[in-house]
Amino acid sequence: MDSMDVAVVGLGLAGAASARALSRRGRSVTVFEAFAPGHRNGSSHGSARIFRRGYLDPFYIELTGRARTLWHQVEAESGERLLTVTGGLDHGSAREPARLVELLREHGVAAELWTAGEAAAHRPGVVFDGPVVFDPECGVLDPERTIAALLALSGARVHYETPVRRLEPDGHGVLLHTDEGVRHARTVVVAAGGWTVPLLPDLAGLLPLTVGQQQAFYFRPGPGRPWPTLVHDSDDGDLIYALPEGPLMKIGEHSPGTPTTAEARDFVVDPAARERVTAYVARWLPGLDPVPAGExxxxxxxxxxEDFVIDRSGDIIVCSACSGHGAKFTPLLGELVADLADGGPPLPRFAFRS
Structure with a gap:
């Protein structure tokens, strides 16, 4: 049986980034994707995710800076515009605006702290009830365009509609069991999102991953200036995010969502979530039509x-990078996987849990 060098299982953002980073280090990469191109079964479909620097954890602010540099590098190499800067606003007492601005400035971000009145003058379509952080580096990234650009840069061979059913270490690498037969790879990168734990039952105790179905809703803005990204940790305890996607604003709740599995999810939007988000828009975003235009x-x-798991067990590297905020780190995730493939240690925060 011929042995591949590196097999990547899953062609979402993390898998595509891993393919590109590994190929840059001289590795030959083959990707196995369970579905057809452009599918909507995972976490990487659509054309809009938030890029932001605003974390209350310095660890993540530092990582977003590294990721931002890599985003520009990928754009330069691919000739594609993947990240559109819009500026971003964070508000709500749980966002700790004064501390957040201080942390951002310590990391070289020219963030500003506005009063509610100043913020309303800049963004009249939003209601503010306290201090607001303006982050000029925030923006919107395009997941599907990014996957295509990373894949083209990698030169990887891709097997679409080829789910990997089982992985079997054999002492010289890993056997990949598919419906078309068994393949062998010296190293396997599992970037399979919600399918990760079922694919790696022997590592389940080290992978504290839960899978949930979330939803996002689209609202039509009235006339006026372009919208920034928004993150609001309201006094009601709900963390709401909003970002422009085409002519609409995409709005959702940041939480684990309704428990499910990758195989069992029903794609049915939770009516209670629709009601909550619609009520939020009516109260806090008067610049939008409160009737959803899509979902x-x-x-x-x-x-x-809310960390990631990026670690190695033998010849298997796991890259489960999501927790609802992984997209902004995409090109950096690939570099972290490539570091592991080169024999480096994982970042302690992303190592397997016991």
Whole structure:
């Protein structure tokens, strides 16, 4: 049996980034994707995710800076515009605006702290009830365009509609069992999102991942200036995000979502979530038509600390990077996987849990 160098299982953002980073280090990459191109079964479909620097954890602010540099590098190499800067606003007492601005400035971000009145003058379509952080580096990234650009840069061979059913380490690499037969790879990268734990039952105890179905809703803005991204940690305890996607604003709740599995999800939008988000728009975003113009669902693969899992067991590298906020780190995730493939250690925060 011929042995491939590196097999990547899953062609979402993390899988595509891994393919590109590994190929840059001289590795030959083959990708196995369970579905057809452009499918909507995972977490990487659509054309809009938030890029932001605003974390209350310095660890993630530092990582977003590294990721931002890599985004520009991928854009330069591919000739594609993948990240559109819009500026972003964070508000709500739980966002700790004064501390957030201080942390951002410590990391070189020219963030500003506005009063509610100043913010309303800049963005009259939003209601503010306290201090607001303006982050000029926030923007919107395009997942599907990014996957295509990363894949083209990688030169990887892709097997679409080829689900990997089982992985079997054999002492010289890993056997990949598919419906078309068994293949062998010296190293396997599992970037399969909600399918990760079922594919790696022997590592389940080290992978504290839960899978949930979330949804996002689209609202039509009135006339006026372009909208920024928004993150609001309201006094009601709901963390709401909003970002422009085409002519609409995409709005959703940041939480694990309704428990499910990657295989069992029903794609049915939760009516209670629709009601909550619509009520939120009516109260806090008067610049939008409060009647949803569209809706969608996706999978959240959640780690309880909202961190990621990027670690290695033998010849298998796991890259489960989501918790609802992984997209902005895409090109950096690939580099972290490539570091592991080169024999480096994982970042402690992303190592397997016991």
């Amino acid at each position: 969608t669902s996706c999978l959240y693969t959640w780690v309880r600390e």
